[in-house]
Amino acid sequence: MKKLKFAVAGLGRIGKIHLGNLCQMEGIEVVAAMDPMEEGRQFAKYKNVPHVVTSFAEMLTVTPIDAIIICSPTDTHADYVEMAAKAGIHVFCEKPLDLSLDRVVEVLDTVSKSGIKLMLGFNRRFDKEFRKVKELVKNGAVGEPHLVKITSRDPGAPPVSYIKTSGGLFLDMTIHDFDVARFIVDKEVEEVYAKGAVLVDPAIGEVGDIDTAVVTLIYTDGTMAVIDNSREASYGYDQRVEVFGSKGMVQSNNNFMDSHKLYNEQGIHAALPLHFFLERYREAYMNEIGDFAKSLENGNATPVDGNDGLQSLRIGLAAMKSLKENRPVKISEIVPLP
Amino acid sequence: MKKLKFAVAGLGRIGKIHLGNLCQMEGIEVVAAMDPMEEGRQFAKYKNVPHVVTSFAEMLTVTPIDAIIICSPTDTHADYVEMAAKAGIHVFCEKPLDLSLDRVVEVLDTVSKSGIKLMLGFNRRFDKEFRKVKELVKNGAVGEPHLVKITSRDPGAPPVSYIKTSGGLFLDMTIHDFDVARFIVDKEVEEVYAKGAVLVDPAIGEVGDIDTAVVTLIYTDGTMAVIDNSREASYGYDQRVEVFGSKGMVQSNNNFMDSHKLYNEQGIHAALPLHFFLERYREAYMNEIGDFAKSLENGNATPVDGNDGLQSLRIGLAAMKSLKENRPVKISEIVPLP
Amino acid sequence: MKKLKFAVAGLGRIGKIHLGNLCQMEGIEVVAAMDPMEEGRQFAKYKNVPHVVTSFAEMLTVTPIDAIIICSPTDTHADYVEMAAKAGIHVFCEKPLDLSLDRVVEVLDTVSKSGIKLMLGFNRRFDKEFRKVKELVKNGAVGEPHLVKITSRDPGAPPVSYIKTSGGLFLDMTIHDFDVARFIVDKEVEEVYAKGAVLVDPAIGEVGDIDTAVVTLIYTDGTMAVIDNSREASYGYDQRVEVFGSKGMVQSNNNFMDSHKLYNEQGIHAALPLHFFLERYREAYMNEIGDFAKSLENGNATPVDGNDGLQSLRIGLAAMKSLKENRPVKISEIVPLP
């Protein structure tokens, strides 16, 4: 069987995970990797990647490539995707494509014309918990969904320097929840109302962002969703979803370090949730790359596409506008339309 | 020891519960009861209440009374409280005092001048689950509260005829949650944003009400709360609260019919929550009357007072305005101020 | 409707509970009570019992009585039951009837000839948790039962003075578990193997008893059961049961003080089980007296009878023999046969 030839662009934390996963998968060979930093390139060499280079452009030329995994900084995504599209190479790109809606529309247009497949890295869609909830909702186990509740809290805030360029809470962190909200019930969002506050760290407020938020979403059919976020949950990574409908309710819980229960005079004690996304979504990262590879092999659509990235970005921009103006904002107010 | 002389006005479902509980309590004797309906009076006679009459005015004259429990229809509350206040008799009144803010302000003024004690029947404050959450929050177990989440869903909608006169979802059902929101963190609400929909029964929409809601509350210090409501949860009465703060999170769960877990080929199965408020809050009803009696005995303030009823009514009216105008509404917009 | 006339013999801890419950039940009046101690009699007078006396014999003469609840010390049970039987008065008697198998056989013979109803106070049969497990087993939810597991641990050992006269761990504490073992699967026990140790308090060993035990039971059809006991569980009263069968497994859990979960940096924390039998079996005590009264009203057999007491005693005696001789003991070795 011919193996798919993969390349990885960007070998930071998430790039290393994808590279490690690719190396374990059958039917795939990693033929190239790029990173401007020596440390990242060392990692690729250790993994026996034959072509390890310092620039994206160089990588496109050294060897034939079927697909590229883009894990470089956000501000390179749009350019790299366009370069790959022009070279006819399929792309898996970490979200977001870009923080500018205009630029995203432009890139998707290029992608569309090129005929390549583009998949966005919304990893939570490949987590067994979220998948199970979606499957049950889809099968009618809760009847007509009335209300979606998403809790999404990080164990600690990233450095303020990162927050400054990340697009802020809604585009950097909540964007995953916007995607989950769309994914779980397969509906589009029409209106957003966002409230936020700086309750964790004043320094986050000083750079114009918030660290705590409650966002109400109204889908086009009137179904409602509520997302709550915090940059700092003292007890670890908190990722839960609940869908309430006409015939029932389904909840998914966190994944825990272990299942022990200790009973003593003080009470009953149990282990905390898995610490952060690398632990909680370890299998999800493996699954998403596997599903991307499968869609290349069988020619089907990727399970997440450019439009998914676009829609979540539009919800995020609407949330930012809502927060600023303290009023509900229609998604249709966010122009240009795609 | 001299026993406190209690009377009960209104012997419908909740009046019977209070009368039954009073009969079991030490230091209390029920000396009178009133109900315009024969069936209610029969119940009181069965319970050996010595004076059973048909009108509130008559009840005030037949025998000396220390305190009256008012469980008659909402539109009689204000008048009865005023009559009791003028007679110098302490009052425990089921919520709400009245659906009109003006009338409530008027009644509270009368009460204040009379010097009687007035307690409102916000029974959830006396539930062991909500109490435990409040106690932990108060003791700093979660640090500074950042976010309060209240889930409150009924097992089935009341008759549309009831909904028409009840004041609607926010004044009839959510008002308990507004009170819980104030109770749990001991803070006042400043702004409300309410979204609602008719997803359970179109007939509810036809009388101008909603059956599903998401309400975001902002407290005066920026803390946020989210309440979600449904008139119909197929799996029973759903009453949960979660408080997330700087040092931790505390959740309370439903109370269940039993604790069994059945494992078989299809999965693991467990019992549903206690069906509705009579089952879930059975002990809470006992506790609240007990605490009311204690405050009469020791001369302390009642654990819930007229202002608590007033504030929840104001939040409810703000929610109605917010829903109608689809914008966040400040509590201060709701006039007259108390 | 004519009310059933009840009397209560012995007003210690459990007698007071039964008396209090009887006072709340419809269709029942408590006409007499006896206790040799002034403190017990005071309690009965406070509860408005009309005839309060110091001896059992006196109680039988002062007023007509339909049924007596016997809560006096164990060594009076047999005599009182016989006296009541001869007087044609139905009896509810706290377990055990007697520690001597011969004496129990004799008493049951007297009861049988008298035609009175006799119910033994195996309160756990009326607990909603054990009932649910039994109901599911009976309905075939687990298929053919293969294995029953009973965990039964007290929060603290009784005084050594009590242990000396109680019959020891197996006759005083485990006897409840032997009854549950028979109740849950409706089968008789054929063989017992008991291991015990003194791990909690050497003083218990000094009076010839044990404080920790594991007992294996074999039913007549080969089904197995395991009971584990401790006199001292630091975390409170631990009462769980599990039935494993050909089609599934059912478990019941403890009942907890409340349902809260507190998440913080150290882990997740929850409340302990209800402290001891008075808290855990509060409703069960109410239910058992109610069911006893119902069997008197409708003439049906009582839900627990003298033979139930006899069989559990036989298992207990077999366990004692097994422990002493360190070998499995057949129930048939325990003579006389009934």
Next chain:
Amino acid sequence: MKKLKFAVAGLGRIGKIHLGNLCQMEGIEVVAAMDPMEEGRQFAKYKNVPHVVTSFAEMLTVTPIDAIIICSPTDTHADYVEMAAKAGIHVFCEKPLDLSLDRVVEVLDTVSKSGIKLMLGFNRRFDKEFRKVKELVKNGAVGEPHLVKITSRDPGAPPVSYIKTSGGLFLDMTIHDFDVARFIVDKEVEEVYAKGAVLVDPAIGEVGDIDTAVVTLIYTDGTMAVIDNSREASYGYDQRVEVFGSKGMVQSNNNFMDSHKLYNEQGIHAALPLHFFLERYREAYMNEIGDFAKSLENGNATPVDGNDGLQSLRIGLAAMKSLKENRPVKISEIVPLP
């Protein structure tokens, strides 16, 4: 860094897992593999193992090897371990070394004289759940252990043909639990009482084995343990442990397919445990090989040794004797002593 050279003997189900895990581990290279069957050898070739042969003896000669993983049928273990020992190659061997106590003593003697490291594949010691329980017990979290409870049930019985040669339930299946019992509290067992029954499949009884068992263990210091086994749990693989002690209790639970809870009119529904050992102990298999490799690198003792296998075998033989003779059996009755 020099890589450790590993070989794998036997490429059935468990051999493939070990080989796959070895291929992912840093610092290790798999230099040889053997299997008499073509299918197993194909797998090794697919994994790029350079030397793939058909006999153990051949494997020892084709290339230098540091350590061998023995996953061949049980009746080859003893011979292969001795051959490796004589060749000075370290061994990781799946349990049991042999079903004959004499033979095991002989092999361990050979191993001891050779100076090689020998580790037995008691995989559960490397499961995060069992490890956590052991850690808490070791740290004194439950005080002095009084009682250990182990539940161990398989989702389905193996073919009767396998059972005939496996040594039976106690040597094939319960032997893992005997090892866990020793591991969890770090104590030796002194006496065993075993009861068993054929409740799952009469064909199992026809070949002289049982399919359901309850085994009571007494440790040398009087601490007790109870193990319950079934060859067929309809709901999947059931692997739980509970340790009760003077200061508390710790439990570990199964691992589940996902955490969802579905609430509907019928009740609350959740996912089943992970199906069988391959799913439940996936990480444990990785951990055990990793720890074996670590002990080779740093020269420390292996975390499980030949004596661990020997002791569990002795307990298993005592259990067989106890079952046959229906009496408690001392471990010291099982000769020869090691």
